[in-house]
Amino acid sequence: MQLWHVASFSARFKKPGDYLNLEMFGWNFFLIKAADGKINGFHNVCRHRGHPVVQKECGTSQFVTCKFHGWTYKPDGSLHKAREYNSLPDFDPKQHSLFKVHTHVTAQGFIFVNFDAREKPTVSFVDQFGDDFDPTPTAATGKVVGDEFALFAKDEYEYDHTWDSAVGGTKYNWKTFVDGFQECYHCLTGHPTTLPKDFCLNDYYLRQGHGASRHFLPPANSSLSEAYITWLWPLGAITFSENLLFIVRFNPSGALQTRYDSETYRRTTTVPKPSEAYEKWMNHEIAYWRLVETEDVELAVDAQRGFFNGTLGKGRIHPTQEHAVRWYQEKVKDILTRHAEMEAKEGKNIDYSIPESQSSYEEDDTLCKMLGPEYEF
Numbered sequence: 001m002q003l004w005h006v007a008s009f010s011a012r013f014k015k016p017g018d019y020l021n022l023e024m025f026g027w028n029f030f031l032i033k034a035a036d037g038k039i040n041g042f043h044n045v046c047r048h049r050g051h052p053v054v055q056k057e058c059g060t061s062q063f064v065t066c067k068f069h070g071w072t073y074k075p076d077g078s079l080h081k082a083r084e085y086n087s088l089p090d091f092d093p094k095q096h097s098l099f100k101v102h103t104h105v106t107a108q109g110f111i112f113v114n115f116d117a118r119e120k121p122t123v124s125f126v127d128q129f130g131d132d133f134d135p136t137p138t139a140a141t142g143k144v145v146g147d148e149f150a151l152f153a154k155d156e157y158e159y160d161h162t163w164d165s166a167v168g169g170t171k172y173n174w175k176t177f178v179d180g181f182q183e184c185y186h187c188l189t190g191h192p193t194t195l196p197k198d199f200c201l202n203d204y205y206l207r208q209g210h211g212a213s214r215h216f217l218p219p220a221n222s223s224l225s226e227a228y229i230t231w232l233w234p235l236g237a238i239t240f241s242e243n244l245l246f247i248v249r250f251n252p253s254g255a256l257q258t259r260y261d262s263e264t265y266r267r268t269t270t271v272p273k274p275s276e277a278y279e280k281w282m283n284h285e286i287a288y289w290r291l292v293e294t295e296d297v298e299l300a301v302d303a304q305r306g307f308f309n310g311t312l313g314k315g316r317i318h319p320t321q322e323h324a325v326r327w328y329q330e331k332v333k334d335i336l337t338r339h340a341e342m343e344a345k346e347g348k349n350i351d352y353s354i355p356e357s358q359s360s361y362e363e364d365d366t367l368c369k370m371l372g373p374e375y376e377f
């Protein structure tokens with residue numbers, strides 16, 4: 001897993017010690033703001049015997065303490081105290097820092113993580129996204145006036161709640177969902193009561209970024225504002241409009257098990273809380289987008305059922321309506337091909353998320369494999 005994924009937004013980390021306990025791709029990790037203002041990420045795994053060091057969903061703490069035996073860590077991940085161990089002559093606390101999850105915060109405050117266990121991620125943020133998040137586009141980048149992130153009012157969004165996509169179903173492959181997110185060809189029939197009525201589907205357009213598909217959906221009436229929907233390669237999305245921000249954080253945990261969290265933020269200047277505007281925002285605008293999202297999840301679940309038949313080898317992709325589907329599928333194929341070739345060359349599974357210091361336990365893995373698949377973890 002060498003790539004960057006959106007995980008949260010800076011409004012959730014106001015002061016040093018603010019932390020957030022998250023799960024993505026089956027990994028439990030947490031983000032925490034250090035005294036120097038940096039947002040750090042760590043696997044939520046105690047270096048002693050593996051107990052999660054953070055228990056609550058979020059909080060504020062200058063140290064995090066593992067409940068099992070009381071080891072304590074600083075917000076920079078270093079081991080602060082290990083009862084009884086600190087007096088052992090061969091115990092080096094520096095060798096027992098929490099396992100790092102790389103973080104990158106964009107100029108807009110979007111927080112990305114990367115689970116590559118190497119000291120420096122193999123794929124840099126710029127390798128993956130180019131100038132997609134540059135706040136000041138230049139002519140050379142090919143960006144045009146109307147760049148949506150130039151409109152983003154970073155300091156005016158407050159966290160409100162998180163929506164769980166599982167309400168629409170979970171039995172689908174994450175790529176099936178992403179295919180649907182690369183086009184609006186499905187908007188007319190897949191969202192019959194919402195998008196065709198409230199947005200100008202004829203004026204919809206999609207611009208390909210370096211590592212992002214950027215959808216622009218102009219409204220047909222004044223009750224909803226223009227929606228800027230950015231799909232992030234390979235998995236994740238950022239949507240914002242005048243009143244809201246969604247950070248879509250994915251957690252696929254198997255070939256046919258996918259769900260995501262939609263961290264939902266409101267614009268404090270237009271939607272104060274509590275207020276009548278807030279009630280309207282929740283009951284009208286947010287409820288509207290939840291219906292659209294639930295429909296998208298249901299489309300993925302149903303398309304997956306179609307794939308189960310095994311009769312459709314390859315569908316016809318429309319050259320203009322669905323060009324980003326092809327862009328996405330080719331990128332997935334390319335990265336998987338390169339990974340498979342590398343594994344074939346090295347003759348073993350390659351998992352970029354395992355720290356080098358932990359890979360010497362392969363002998364134990366071999367024993368478990370000899371005992372049978374039920375003993376593999």
Ligand code: FES
Nearest residue numbers: 046048049066069
């Ligand atoms: S497992 Fe955390 S202190 Fe022992």
Ligand SMILES: [Fe+2]
Nearest residue numbers: 187190191296
């Ligand atoms: Fe959709």
